[in-house]
Amino acid sequence: MKAMTNGASQSVWMATAEVPDFPPLERDVSTEVCVIGAGIAGLSTAYLLAKEGKQVVLIDAMGIGAGETGRTTAHFFPPxxxxxxxxxxxxxxxxxxxxxxxxxxxxxxxxxxxxxxxxxxxxxxxxxxxxxxxxxxxxxxxxxxxxxxxxxxxxxxxxxxxxxxxxxxxxxxxxxxQFHPLKYLAGLAWAFIHLGGQIYCKTRARSIDGDERLQTVSTDSNKIHAKSVVVATNTPFRNRVVMHTKQxxxxxxxxxxxxxxxxxxxxxxxxxxxxxxxxxxxxxxxxxxxxxxxxxxxxxxxxxxxxxxxxxxxxxxxxxxxxxxxxxxxxxxxxxxxEPSDGPAYLGRNPPDEKNVYIITGDSGNGMTHCTIGAMIITDLIAGRSNALEEIYDPSRKVKHGIKDFVSEQVDTLSHYADWAKRGEVESAQEIAMGQGAIVQDGINKIAVYRDEQGGLHAVSAKCTHLGCVVHWNSAEKSWDCPCHGSRFAVDGEVLHGPAPSALAAVNLDVQDSMQANSPASNHSSVNKASR
Incomplete structure (x- = not known):
């Protein structure tokens, strides 16, 4: 099958590769390692661990290469x-x-x-x-x-x-x-399966809970019990604040x-x-x-x-x-x-002190290289071996080099919370052109409204489910993007890119009332409050 995608555009890799599809998880399972994410980071880690003889289950919210790996330029180059x-x-x-x-x-x-x-x-x-x-x-x-x-x-x-x-x-x-990234992932996926690995697509991880003995990954309807968990989703969804202030x-x-x-x-x-x-x-x-x-x-x-x-x-x-x-x-x-504040990626144990949850993030334009290095480091850690690269890529490291960029990014992030004090971008949903989206005001709330090519309206809450910033429309990818920590959502609110853990809430938008939703004279709301 052709690669799935997390946006409207199509890369040369998506157009020229067939990637395998795997069914969703339909039962609870137990395993040694659960890997979340079927891009180069997740599949490389799963493959290396399976080569070590580990029992590995890999899940992905969409499919093989449907995240950022299929959107790279796929070259190995210096940092x-x-x-x-x-x-x-x-x-x-x-x-x-x-x-x-x-x-x-x-x-x-x-x-x-x-x-x-x-x-x-x-x-x-x-x-x-x-x-x-x-x-x-x-x-x-x-x-x-x-x-x-x-x-x-x-x-x-x-x-x-x-x-x-x-x-x-x-x-x-x-x-x-250089290489063709989706053809590489397709081969890696089959090699992993031949080693006894299990892959489940259209299976979104919603939470990870447990201790250093056992972690439980919860999906929409099932659970995966694992001794170790690797979060390889480009940016971690589990860590609510710590990692997202550093990149x-x-x-x-x-x-x-x-x-x-x-x-x-x-x-x-x-x-x-x-x-x-x-x-x-x-x-x-x-x-x-x-x-x-x-x-x-x-x-x-x-x-x-x-x-x-x-x-x-x-x-x-x-x-x-x-x-x-x-x-x-x-x-x-x-x-x-x-982009990490100080340069090197974050590859290793999830901070502050989790011993059996690992992350691969902070690719910094070197995704193919950093994700492969992350797989090498985490394979060694799970196997009980030391790795000479562990310290420099440690996700718990303090930001010392690049402190100016670190501070600048925090100031920029905080500035976006002021969007809540601004009015909507249009007076009503009727002003939104077909194929475009905009923010409509509804009292103290904001609604992200998209008008499809047939004229239908799709309305969701404009409040990012990560830390509450107002999402912005991206007309090139037909998505709602959060300027605070990089989360992205489809027009129906579903998560395309973390760290947001859940979809934007659906909103019932009354088309006639929405024409007055942003008017100071309006004494009623265009939104069915029970839908929030």
Whole structure:
């Protein structure tokens, strides 16, 4: 079956992969490990644990790769904090550890692809970091020296070779990689099943309760009893506050443009601009006369752009300027990345002190790498082994490096609670165009109203079920997005992305009364109060 999706857009991966479907959980089960989330983080962890001989049950609210893995650009590249900042914040020793972990992650994926015979277009490539003059000069010489001292195989060049534009000086990171993420997940899922694993799709985890001896994962109708639980849902839904003050959700945008075959060298590119852009090639059909140039960037914090379609246009303008051979835009999609305040991801035991609940979050644009490292660390912890990377990726670590960003994010989050004091975005639901959404005022409450393409209205509470921020409309993905901690909801209120633990409450909206819902002269409510 085609991959499910958590938004309106479709990536090149969703359009070119078949992923297996599995039935929902229909009974209570007991197991050694329950993994929540069937993206690269969850499936990698489940597979590695099954290889250890562990009994593993994996569940997902939607399906294989239906979350953020299918929305990535699927490349393995150096940390987007770069080694200069890592050394500055954590020291030379930890910079070497991180460099070693990134290399191990690529090696592990390559070995899994080979041993399980997964056809996923895995390819070793060189990556290049460059700085165009108009984007501001960055000290690439220093990045080169620090990366080399950390053990990375790097080279300093005068320009990126093979391109039609002069990039100026660049750092070449050798032996990076890329692949087709959904084809990889499909192969990983079947390999996990062959090892005795169990997968249940359309099975949403609602809560986790227990102690260090036994945890119980509750779904809508059944329970999973497990000695250990791994929450691999891009951002954890269990941890209500602690983790979400240490990271922020950002949306990143990607286009796929048709280019003549062999007109762009096979490599990975990343610039240092603001906005920055990243580039790779995809070859959906090796027999075709064209390839897909994948270009991403134009990031913004989740919920802070109601109509982000212009970001695709900005990326396209940049791409056509630098790759004039580019033809039609075949794909447009966006995804969510969780940005830690201090750089490294959060991989390990769930804070503050849970010994048998683990999380993988804080991908920071390096999702394929960080999720694989997280699977390695957590497999070792559950197996009772130490891991040299455990400390630096510890989710309980204090934010020291990046404290300025940490404070800035908290101020930004708190500012959004002022949305409750603002009026609705439209006077009535009648003003909302087909295919669009807006916030309508109802007394002291706010209603998130979407009008579908047939003119029907869909109304839900605008109050995020995580910590109560007002959700904002995202016209590109047809979703309600929370600007506080990155939760996202479908037009019917169902959760698309955590940390929100439950759907937005349905609201009965009377169409005629809704025309006056935002009027000060209105003496009645447009909402059936019993529906709240």
């Amino acid at each position: 987007d904090e770069w080694y200069v900042d890592i050394k500055k914040g954590f020291g030379a020793k930890k910079a070497r550890l991180i460099a070693g972990g990134f290399a191990q992650a690529i090696d592990l994926v390559e070995s899994i692809v080979a041993s399980e015979k997964i056809e996923c277009e895995f390819e070793r490539l060189d990556g290049y970091l460059y700085s165009l003059p108009e984007n501001g000069f960055k000290d690439l010489n220093r990045e080169f020296r620090v990366a080399r001292s950390a053990g990375v195989d790097v080279e300093l060049l005068t320009r990126v070779p093979g391109l039609n534009f002069d990039t100026g000086p660049c750092v070449k990171y050798k032996n990076q990689a 922020a959700g950002y949306r990143t945008y990607v286009i796929g443009m048709r280019v003549p075959k062999n007109s762009v060298p096979r490599m990975l590119l990343w610039d240092t601009g603001d906005p920055y852009y990243y580039v790779r090639l995809e070859t959906p059909n090796p027999n075709a006369d064209h390839e897909i140039l994948v270009v991403g960037g134009a990031d913004h914090k989740v919920g802070e752009d109601h109509h982000p379609e212009h970001r695709y246009d900005e990326i396209e303008r940049w791409a056509r300027e630098h790759f004039p051979m580019a033809k039609t835009v075949e794909y447009r999609w966006s995804g969510e990345v969780m």
